[in-house]
Amino acid sequence: MSPNLWRFNKKKAQPFRVPFEQIQTHGPFAEQILKYCQQANKRDLIILCVGTDRSTGDSLGPLIGSKLEILSLQHFHVYGTLEYPVHAMNLADRLAEVNSKHDNPFIIAIDACLGQEVNVGSLTIQEGPLHPGAAVHKNLPKVGDIHITGIVNVGGAMEFYVLQNTRLHIVMSMAESIAQSLYLADQQISSSTTTSPTIQTVFQYTPTDMKNV
Template sequence: MNPLPGIREKEHLRAHYTDRPGLYQLQLRLKKYLKAAAGRPVVLLCIGTDRSTGDSLGPLTGTKLDEKGLSGLTVVGTLEKPVHAENLESTLKNLFAKYCNPYIIALDACLGQLDSVGYISLAEGPLKPGTAVKKELPEVGEIHLTGIVNINGFMQYMVLQNTRLSIVWQMSEVLCNLFQRTYFLLNQS
């Protein structure tokens, strides 16, 4: 139920990275958002660092997608040039200077409850990066994707450092495929 009459709640959808029907629903939702952004430059802002296994989901996915060279998608944030806490603000300034009214999709890893590890979420509204590690960073994106890579709790830095690369790699593959299939469908219509 909406909190106020006439105000639509922000849409939020999630699926486990092994759940094909759920991932298909994410793909359809992503396609809907991208169709609505027609005529605007689309930027996928992959946030994270290659210095922490758990926080490498963004740059790993950014690298894979950048190598695919999807027409109509600009990827910012790769293993070679990551976007993280120290350069997020300057990266945003550069994006807004380079692109007129960009449609930014933010992508980042996050921590969650044990039964949520492995889930990918797609939601309307900006991403609030750095919340798991208590950092104050600018909100970013008109929509955002997050991948829950490990459990939240005590000593988040250590949890991120000790996250298994296997889950991060597999989630990155799924995200890359999600964008590839979505852009294929967009180009078909």
């Protein structure tokens, strides 16, 4: 679980953010992912999904990882799934594994975060490392050349309780959107044309009452 750091550091460039009402539209988010990947200069592209299936609010990362496994990406290596999550207890070991298997990898770190109520359900992507565990006061290694976060609930107090009482519908909806955006970016890397392929959404959702957390 990462903090919603962009709200507090005004000197950094603002992240690209997709409001909750637009998360079912994958194209703009996929384009931002693609722009960052094009700067990787042929480095191995790694998607590191951080989180645990033992907490509803913190399960965003492993849910995305499991969805990406099914989608069989061509250009990304995925770490962190529901079966084999990357979490606080094994993060350092999994990072060592990534670095041993890939020479100078370009890492896209993904995690859930807490934020303002008005932003619950939103997705962000930003250059720079992720600070996993900071929202719940854990001192974990920073990770990622860029990072993607999904704001799953309201932060500020009793973070562990808030995470345990986050609506699964919110987390599943955001996981679907991020996974489909990454899949679309993967297809665009493969494509020799400028036409974006059509993506079949794995399950349907309507962002109607996601704010009622």
